Amino acid sequence: MNLYQDLYQFFKNENHVSQKLNILLDHSKDQSSYHPSHLPEVVVFPENKVDVIKILKYANENKIPVVPFGLGTSVEGQVIPIEGGISMNMTRMNKITELQPDNFLVKVEPGVTRVQLNDSLKEHLLHFPIDPAIDASIGGMVSTNASGTNSVRYGSMKDQVLGMQIILANGEELNVGGQYLKSSSGYNLTNLFVGSEATLGVFTEITLRVYNIPKYKLTALVEFTDLISASNAVVNMKKRDLSIERVELIDERTIEAINRYKSRNFSIAPYLFLELGGNEDIVHHDYELAKEILIEEGCLNIQLATNDLERENLWEIRHEVAFAIKSLNPEKKLMTTDVCVPLTVLPNAIKETRKIMDHSNIECAILGHVGDGNFHAVFSVDPENKSEVGLYKKINEQIVDYALKNGGTCSGEHGIGLGKIEYMYKQHGNSVSYMRQIKSLFDPNNIMNPSKIFKK
Ligand SMILES: Cc1cc2nc3c(=O)[nH]c(=O)nc-3n(C[C@H](O)[C@H](O)[C@H](O)COP(=O)(O)OP(=O)(O)OC[C@H]3O[C@@H](n4cnc5c(N)ncnc54)[C@H](O)[C@@H]3O)c2cc1C
Structure with a gap:
């Protein structure tokens, strides 16, 4: 068997299959994590569902590992093909296939990125809120159940995915969920696949919820004397059910690092980045309540962003902490x-x-x-x-x-990958053996992202 030749036969096109060293190297690691790299034998670039089916059927018959690759921003080694085999780059499956603005849903191929999606939703005054602080593919975000700064308001990816088309390890197509906002019908297979880190199948189309862009936003950087007061303020704001879009905390040493990196001179203290969003009058009303709570909890200073640029600058600081x-x-x-x-x-x-x-x-x-x-x-x-x-x-x-x-x-929100396998067992006890049985049911030959999530 010659893996490259066999896959080449499917496509008869060098653009679809590669063994060039630079491409293998690009798919041997993620963007920034400490996990050691490992070369795949070959990288494939499917352009549609049928390509994915062909590749998986072949890989399953020949028991060859397959690791889908989005943008490689995951941080626990999820995309590293540590058993070699095929790295399946999903970025060419990047079409927004259907938008239903009045139903607040969109269907996308997995290689669509969140920035791309938001750019095209803007004209409909809609947005997709999940923000892992960096651009990422929707397929990758589903796979790690990503969330980020907006999850306080919108939840994580599992709260956004209404349905999915999945190609299982044997090439069978499975459609889970649908276009509805609620259902009491059967097991929730959709949520089983969200967060599965490519161990159960390859997503080829994803139906997502989208939301109105908040009409008005108010963003503030709030300085505190200590972490406990800052955290208490957040609990109290949540209790009052304020229209919080995002609320993020950094500690003293983190702001020191920011001062050095961005040549700023913020006082050394814990800070909350707070954003309220919604109708203007409600936001102003909620801000007054928030201010009372922040002052009660002893905040030292509230710096409001007065325009979009200042707001973006504040969030840039938060996003560049790493x-x-x-x-x-x-x-x-x-x-x-x-x-x-x-x-x-x-x-x-x-x-x-x-x-x-x-x-x-x-x-x-x-x-x-x-x-x-x-x-x-x-x-x-x-x-x-x-x-x-x-x-x-x-x-x-x-x-x-x-x-x-x-x-x-x-x-x-980052997932298990290679880095947290032992904690799965500490956290879930005997549930892990049921998870393994589910894995065997969908992928009996263990070709989908092997050696991830579970001990060997
Ligand atoms: C600086 C920085 C900050 C970050 N902050 C956050 C944060 O705040 N919140 C957060 O949640 N994450 C955060 N992350 C992690 C990262 O952005 C997420 O894990 C993201 O969801 C991965 O998307 P990706 O397209 O890069 O996927 P990849 O890294 O390419 O892949 C991730 C997983 O998805 C699988 N996969 C990809 N496509 C498919 C598909 N079509 N079908 C099935 N499986 C697939 C891969 O095999 C892999 O297991 C951060 C990362 C960095 C570098």
Whole structure:
């Protein structure tokens, strides 16, 4: 068997199948994580569902691993083909196939990116709100159940996916969900596939919810004396049911890193990035209430963005936090913890994380999607330095253990991939054996993204 020749026969076109070293290298790693790279044997570029079916049927008959590749921004090694085989680049399947503005839904191929989607929704005054702080493909975002800054208002990808067309490992087409907003009919297979990290099949079309662009937004940077007061303010704003679009927390050391990276001079303190959105009168009303709560909780300063440019500048600061940390050691890669805990546990979880980092003398950014109890510690690691990687994994483990002991999860939005396999077992106990049986049901030859999520 010659993998390249066999796949070439399907397409008779070098544009669809490649073994060029630079292309293999591009598909051997993700964009920024510390996980070691591994070359695929071949990279394929399907352009439609039929291509995907042909490739999967062939791979299944010959028991060849297949790893779909979106934009490679996932951070737990999800796209690394550690068993070789086929990397299936999905970026050419990038059509928005149907938009139903009055039903607030859109159908897209998996290679459509969130920025591309939002650009084309704008003229209908609609938007797709999930924002993982970087551009990413919809297929990849479904696969990791991504979320980000807007999840306090809109939830995560599982709350957006209404239906999907999936090609299973044996080439069979499966259609799950539909175009409806609710259903009590049968098992929820749609949500089973969301977050499956390519271990169950390849998504070829996804039906998503879309929303009105908020008519009015008010964005503020709020300085606090301490993390506990900042977190309490968020809990109290949520209790009052204010129209929060996004609320993000960073700690003192993180703003120090931003000051260095962006040549700014923010006071060294914890900050909330707060955005309210909706009808103008409601937003103003809610802002007055928010201000009362923020002041009651002892905030030191509220800096309002007065126009779109200032708003964008504020969010740019928040989105560049990871790069601020990376800039200290540009040659290194990023390791990112991603735990999610009950809201009231969050302040202590963040404090504990900072203590662990300071104790080990590690420079890191801590940023929280504080409205969800989800936070990250981001630090730079030299992937070639085994003892450094070992030490940092131990630190990661301490943060995850704290979260698990306090009712949390080992991943709020980044997924398991290669980096968090052992925590799956700590978190889910015997549920993992049922998950494995589901995997075997859909992919008995274990060709779909093998060696990810589960122990071998
Ligand atoms: C600086 C930075 C900040 C980030 N911040 C956030 C954040 O705030 N929130 C968040 O949720 N994430 C965040 N991420 C992680 C990342 O953006 C997400 O994991 C994203 O969802 C991955 O999309 P992608 O297109 O890059 O997918 P890839 O990385 O290419 O793939 C991810 C997974 O999807 C699978 N996949 C891709 N296409 C398909 C398909 N068609 N069918 C089945 N499986 C498929 C792949 O095999 C892989 O398992 C961040 C990443 C970076 C680098």
